[in-house]
Amino acid sequence: MSLGKIFGLYTLSFLAVTILIGIAEQLFGLPPRWIGWIFMGLSLGIYIVIGIITRTSNPDQYYVAGRGVPAVFNGMATGSDWMSAASFISMAGALSAQGFAGLAYVMGWTGGYLLLAVFLGPYLRQFGAYTIPDFLGARYGGNFARIIGVVAAIACSFTYLIAQVTGVGLIVSRFIGLDFNIGVFVGLIGVLFCSVLGGMKSVTWTQVAQYIILIVSYLVPVVYLSYQLFAIPIPELTYGRLLQTNNAKAIEITRDAREKESRALWAKEAEQANAKLKAGNVDEETAEKLKAAAKLATQQATAPAASDNATIGRYLTVPSGVGMWNFLALTFCLMVGTAGLPHILTRYYTTPSVRQARTSVAWSLFFIFLLYFTAPAYAAFARFVIYARLVGTQIAELPRWVTLWQPAGLFDVIDKNGDGIVQWADFVVKSTDFVVLSMPEVAGLPFVITGLVMAGGLAAALSTADGLLLTIANAFSHDLYYNVIDPKASLAKRLMITKVLLVITALVAAWVSTFRVAIIVELVAWAFSLAGASFFPALVMGIWWRRANKAGACAGMIVGLAVTAYYMIGSRFYGVSWFGTQTIASAVFGLPVGFLTIWIVSLLTEAPPKPVQDLVASVRYPKSGQAITSDPLGRGIPIGAR
Amino acid sequence: MADLTEEQRKSYWRYNIKLTTILLVIWFVVTYLISGLWAGWLNQFSFLGFPLGYYMAAQGSLAIFVIEIAVYAYLMNKLDREYGIDEGGAA
Numbered sequence: 001m002s003l004g005k006i007f008g009l010y011t012l013s014f015l016a017v018t019i020l021i022g023i024a025e026q027l028f029g030l031p032p033r034w035i036g037w038i039f040m041g042l043s044l045g046i047y048i049v050i051g052i053i054t055r056t057s058n059p060d061q062y063y064v065a066g067r068g069v070p071a072v073f074n075g076m077a078t079g080s081d082w083m084s085a086a087s088f089i090s091m092a093g094a095l096s097a098q099g100f101a102g103l104a105y106v107m108g109w110t111g112g113y114l115l116l117a118v119f120l121g122p123y124l125r126q127f128g129a130y131t132i133p134d135f136l137g138a139r140y141g142g143n144f145a146r147i148i149g150v151v152a153a154i155a156c157s158f159t160y161l162i163a164q165v166t167g168v169g170l171i172v173s174r175f176i177g178l179d180f181n182i183g184v185f186v187g188l189i190g191v192l193f194c195s196v197l198g199g200m201k202s203v204t205w206t207q208v209a210q211y212i213i214l215i216v217s218y219l220v221p222v223v224y225l226s227y228q229l230f231a232i233p234i235p236e237l238t239y240g241r242l243l244q245t246n247n248a249k250a251i252e253i254t255r256d257a258r259e260k261e262s263r264a265l266w267a268k269e270a271e272q273a274n275a276k277l278k279a280g281n282v283d284e285e286t287a288e289k290l291k292a293a294a295k296l297a298t299q300q301a302t303a304p305a306a307s308d309n310a311t312i313g314r315y316l317t318v319p320s321g322v323g324m325w326n327f328l329a330l331t332f333c334l335m336v337g338t339a340g341l342p343h344i345l346t347r348y349y350t351t352p353s354v355r356q357a358r359t360s361v362a363w364s365l366f367f368i369f370l371l372y373f374t375a376p377a378y379a380a381f382a383r384f385v386i387y388a389r390l391v392g393t394q395i396a397e398l399p400r401w402v403t404l405w406q407p408a409g410l411f412d413v414i415d416k417n418g419d420g421i422v423q424w425a426d427f428v429v430k431s432t433d434f435v436v437l438s439m440p441e442v443a444g445l446p447f448v449i450t451g452l453v454m455a456g457g458l459a460a461a462l463s464t465a466d467g468l469l470l471t472i473a474n475a476f477s478h479d480l481y482y483n484v485i486d487p488k489a490s491l492a493k494r495l496m497i498t499k500v501l502l503v504i505t506a507l508v509a510a511w512v513s514t515f516r517v518a519i520i521v522e523l524v525a526w527a528f529s530l531a532g533a534s535f536f537p538a539l540v541m542g543i544w545w546r547r548a549n550k551a552g553a554c555a556g557m558i559v560g561l562a563v564t565a566y567y568m569i570g571s572r573f574y575g576v577s578w579f580g581t582q583t584i585a586s587a588v589f590g591l592p593v594g595f596l597t598i599w600i601v602s603l604l605t606e607a608p609p610k611p612v613q614d615l616v617a618s619v620r621y622p623k624s625g626q627a628i629t630s631d632p633l634g635r636g637i638p639i640g641a642r
Numbered sequence: 643m644a645d646l647t648e649e650q651r652k653s654y655w656r657y658n659i660k661l662t663t664i665l666l667v668i669w670f671v672v673t674y675l676i677s678g679l680w681a682g683w684l685n686q687f688s689f690l691g692f693p694l695g696y697y698m699a700a701q702g703s704l705a706i707f708v709i710e711i712a713v714y715a716y717l718m719n720k721l722d723r724e725y726g727i728d729e730g731g732a733a
Contacts, residue, residue: 103699107673110704114669117711118662240691318682328678353729358715369708376700620655622727
């Protein structure tokens with residue numbers, strides 16, 4: 001049976017099961033808790049079965065899926081590898097809260113693929129290594145470049161991994177009511193089964209399966225809502241009208257007397273909290289509480305359109321001055337970060353040819369585009385529903401989705417001025433994640449769709465965790481242990497070490513995530529700047545400039561990382577500020593400095609040896625004389641580089 | 643390398659550089675000018691009911707990126723065939 005047929009059949013059966021559960025819900029009143037369990041069990045079961053079917057101990061299969069993943073499927077796998085819990089659950093909500101400024105994420109996380117397509121993907125495939133540090137080691141010679149690569153890969157991937165594991169725990173605990181810590185470990189079983197048994201091969205096919213669940217569950221609620229409101233099932237076409245309606249409504253709300261009353265009360269509360277803070281003589285804990293209260297009250301008093309005569313909402317206001325600089329800088333950092341993240345780059349090693357690697361980048365972005373293209377629509381629909389169906393209703397008769405989701409603690413409805421009617425300022429958003437999570441109920445869909453969304457969120461988090469885990473374990477076992485410490489290690493020993501490391505890394509990530517450190521979300525954004533400043537210049541120069549040498553690359557990576565890290569830590573904690581740039585856009589300084597350092601240091605030092613220069617030239621032409629070997633030890637490094 | 647003459651290699655690479663440059667210029671204009679610096683000004687125009695600047699940042703730029711990469715893959719794969727250095731197999 002062809003791959004297309006297998007996954008077609010899989011999609012149909014998944015939809016059929018969803019419909020069956022829906023029927024069971026309508027006919028027998030299947031309780032929500034059960035639906036949650038069924039969806040989690042079903043999807044984890046699928047991933048585990050795929051892991052068992054595709055298990056392997058062949059190194060080419062284990063590290064790069066035998067370089068046999070067709071472009072379309074590699075595109076889907078990259079899509080789910082790329083789209084994390086944050087893309088799936090948080091992005092739409094963040095967009096609705098941040099307005100135009102939030103679009104930096106949408107553009108940055110897609111535009112980066114163009115850089116990947118023209119600068120890196122096909123060339124890395126032609127080069128034919130197993131990991132990104134592998135490339136650095138072979139291209140620049142020696143272990144030093146490789147080790148810097150290992151350190152950078154682990155630093156970027158591990159923070160990202162913790163965020164994914166946290167996402168798994170949140171989803172499981174929210175939908176099924178399991179304890180967060182237990183949820184984390186349940187999710188890990190799904191991840192470990194496939195990565196340990198079959199490495200990249202299992203991870204690839206699991207990610208394809210996860211992509212299908214992810215995209216179906218993301219599109220269903222918003223497509224339905226669009227159809228319900230406009231009779232057109234394409235939300236991308238209809239939400240423009242909503243934007244205008246939302247703006248008009250926001251202005252109307254701001255002028256409403258009751259709204260003003262409620263806002264005034266919030267403003268007063270903020271003032272009181274601040275006054276208490278100023279008066280001092282409170283212990284640290286109380287001070288923190290007061291600060292949080294003041295912040296919340298200020299937010300409620302001013303959002304969404306603060307001034308009375310605002311002509312358009314924040315939604316459409318384009319930032320200017322420093323705001324615009326930060327918008328552009330962040331977009332840039334997210335783009336180069338996207339093109340520099342090792343767990344994405346390795347995916348292009350798995351295609352059968354350079355030709356398919358190119359096509360595969362196009363498919364990847366297309367599959368990612370399907371979700372990102374819809375996310376801003378989600379945000380507009382959510383806002384519309386809150387304006388139209390919540391603001392002005394009686395406190396005693398809240399819509400069903402409000403009563404259903406209020407206990408989850410994502411938002412709250414507080415009747416501030418005590419008039420028994422909900423004002424916009426009475427709706428307290430604690431986490432914008434509610435936008436995606438509660439959308440099925442908002443649209444009036446049965447609970448089975450909520451279960452589907454849960455499975456989608458879980459798929460998004462698990463698939464990214466899969467890819468990251470493998471990248472980290474391979475960096476340790478293939479790059480550090482095999483290539484640096486013990487190059488004579490037998491194949492069996494190497495695979496054993498990889499598997500043990502996978503389990504250890506997963507357990508450490510789970511353990512760290514149980515502390516629920518708040519800084520994790522921030523660290524993920526940092527990972528992009530770090531990846532952009534460290535890998536991007538060294539990889540691009542390594543492929544595009546023959547003259548780039550070891551000293552240049554090592555110096556460039558270190559200086560790029562150092563400048564980025566200095567600005568990150570300095571601006572976050574010590575008030576350093578260059579042009580008012582925000583912390584998450586630190587690579588905007590580190591990246592150019594990195595490029596410059598590689599250029600200058602390379603020119604000052606000796607040119608790389610002739611074989612390496614020939615190798616770089618040969619990478620430009622697919623199927624050229626350069627043999628890509630996979631020797632019995634499976635190093636898969638072109639002969640010229642040895 | 644074996645099959646290409648020096649002349650062929652140069653013209654192959656020149657084509658690649660030209661294509662890459664054109665795509666990157668479009669990428670830059672779409673991202674940093676149309677969806678960035680000029681977005682506020684573009685918002686006075688309307689497209690499908692959307693203010694144009696917002697539309698380009700939220701949707702238009704994404705669609706353009708997808709098309710750009712597809713064009714790149716198509717043209718480069720075609721070039722490989724013309725120079726007889728494609729590795730075969732369906733793409």
